[in-house]
Amino acid sequence: MLTARIAVLVSGGGTNLQALMDARDRGELPHGSLALVIADKPGIRAIERAREGDVACAVIPRKEPGFEEKVLAALRNYKIDMVVLAGFLGILSREFIQAFPGPIINIHPSLIPAFCGKGFYGLKVHQAALDYGVKVTGATVHYVNEVPDGGKIILQRAVDILPGDTAEVLQRRVMEQAEWKLLPAAAELVAADVVAAEAASAAKE
């Protein structure tokens, strides 16, 4: 295996998906290939971005029965080695995490363990940081386990909160200064691990 085949799960605007595709185009994802995007609802901007970036896209509505089984089937069909949650707003079950054999990583827009877990997603995370009055926030990329936002941290970067920030202004700053850099860098680190593990197990056979 020369590259790890990556599936990206999205629920919205897809700016983190865009950051992954831009990194790929700049040659900054040498151990990964973006093989599939899975959108959990129709009509979202991320679907157009996948098309523009020449990545296959499946729309599997999260609200419909059998969502996780359908996602697992798509991952198998596309021979996916690792999954990146890039603004995916659902919570994957323990059964799903156990059923997929490769790593699953997620980007979260705060410095975990602050402002994370069930109910903390998107603008709500930034509003919670502003309401608390913290002066520094950031973003975290971590492995996904059965605890929401609870898996081992891969990369993390701090971002200042400035006087007068709104949740929208802060979200944009965290994306620009942290998320769009961290997610491609973490995806490359994990993809390189997947490729190395496969090479080691092939050498044993």
Ligand code: GAR
């Ligand atoms: C991003 O800020 C991402 O970190 C966050 O949703 C936004 C999606 O934006 N994810 C979470 O809150 C997960 N708990 P995008 O669709 O433009 O990448």
